[in-house]
Amino acid sequence: MQTLNVLTIQRLGAADRARVEAVDQRVRLTDAAGWFDGEIRATWPAFTAARYLAPDANGLGTRAERDALLAEADVILGGFPFPLDLRARAPRLMWFHQRPAGASNLKRGDLWGSNVVVTTSRGQANGLAIAEYAVAGILHFAKGLHRVPLERDARHFDARAYRPWLLDGKTACVVGAGGIGQELGRLLAALGFRVVGTRRTAPTGPLPPGFSIVGEAGDLDRYLPEADVVAVCCQWTPETDKLFDAGRFARMKPGAILVNVARGEIVDEDALIATLRAGRLRGVVLDVYAGEFERPPPDALWSDPRVMVTPHISGGSDQDRHGGIALFCDNLRRWLDGRPLRNVVDWARGY
Known part of the structure; x- marks a missing residue:
């Protein structure tokens, strides 16, 4: 039984991590949320970093350790913002899922237009x-x-x-x-x-x-x-x-x-x-x-x-009804079964 290495750079609660791991015994989930914050701070505009990162967030591990995590990843679950050079640093990467719904979020990075299968949470936002x-x-x-x-x-x-x-x-x-x-x-x-x-x-x-x-x-x-x-x-x-x-x-x-x-x-x-x-x-x-x-x-x-x-806050509420992780788990099951994924980005169409 071949292991599927899933790397999350999106912060997940314990319940969501358990949901991902429960999809199949072949799934090996590695949690690297926050590890890349320093790189994001250095490569994204300061306005973005101030909006989305905690003031003292500077990442974890060394560059070599982060590269090693990416080198082993078959699947990456990400959010926004994200490391811009994921494709170049993750040679085994076959599929990237982003929790946000809009595909245009990815235009700054090297995943856009690449041969990696990319899915979004379109239709599953709040x-x-x-x-x-x-x-x-x-x-x-x-x-x-x-x-x-x-x-x-x-x-x-x-x-x-x-x-x-x-x-x-x-x-x-x-x-x-x-x-x-x-x-x-x-x-x-x-x-x-x-x-x-x-x-x-x-x-x-x-x-x-x-x-x-x-x-x-x-x-x-x-x-x-x-x-x-x-x-x-x-x-x-x-x-x-x-x-x-x-x-x-x-x-x-x-x-x-x-x-x-x-x-x-x-x-x-x-x-x-x-x-x-x-x-x-x-x-x-x-x-x-x-x-x-x-x-x-x-x-x-x-x-x-x-x-x-307003600063892109319309999706916020006192109840989190975002279905991105449920969609990811469904797609993870589909991936393992060899079935088509939902919400695959068509690069020519733009979403």
């Missing part, structure tokens, strides 16, 4: 928490609550400036009606929205709960003029890079609310800033922004009261 965050952001601007800090600082009320919406009967367009997008569509429909959505290809079966229509990517321009809320939930790929450019903002309904819980690079921020300056948007909810792992958001966005920017 989708409900992210959808609830989006709803909170929509309500923030729909009810004019962005006025509260302005009036508190000015010590002056202007009741007429709130202009609150009634949500019932409004239209929402969910761009990327996948796992997160479907959760959001269901919640928005419960609030009275008419919900339309897009996917890379239109579904052929029943519509997801809450959606009145789900079209393909090319239908987006047809939906934008009628949408009071536009929520970006899609993957960042070559096709969606700067998907929301000046032309798309011009097609949006004047006074609409934009939400982005996907990746900042899907929105052309120069075009967004120009659209805000023209007064065409009621509010913008951003849990992401371009280059968020390297620098703060542009001041033109951060300082605008019509923009709510």
Whole structure:
């Protein structure tokens, strides 16, 4: 019985380690969480290190010891950020699974486009928490609550400036009606929205709960003029890079609310800033922004009261419902049985 060497550089609790080890007697799990923190600190932008590493985290072991761990690894379970040169240092590596859902997280490293099988936790993230965050952001601007800090600082009320919406009967367009997008569509429909959505290809079966229509990517321009809320939930790929450019903002309904819980690079921020300056948007909810792992958001966005920017926290909650480890264990069983894996990244497609 051949041993399968699984190296985790993602922090796991005791219960999750036990789940991985219980998949099969052939699995030998080595826990190297935190060992590579010093390398990450040295090779990633300081902004990333400060965001994701503990202030005193500098890694464990020597470079030779870390190389030895990688040299023995058949499978690596990772998170974000990660060592950028995993492919070069892990000659036996056949499969890498990352706990985050977005494949674009991997673009900085040498796994991207390599011959290593890479899987992600797409569809297994804390989708409900992210959808609830989006709803909170929509309500923030729909009810004019962005006025509260302005009036508190000015010590002056202007009741007429709130202009609150009634949500019932409004239209929402969910761009990327996948796992997160479907959760959001269901919640928005419960609030009275008419919900339309897009996917890379239109579904052929029943519509997801809450959606009145789900079209393909090319239908987006047809939906934008009628949408009071536009929520970006899609993957960042070559096709969606700067998907929301000046032309798309011009097609949006004047006074609409934009939400982005996907990746900042899907929105052309120069075009967004120009659209805000023209007064065409009621509010913008951003849990992401371009280059968020390297620098703060542009001041033109951060300082605008019509923009709510948060540091990629929409998936957080008091309950961890992330299914990434369950997916990894299922795929580990599939790998050992010689069956196809779920969520394999297609490099040409981008996820």
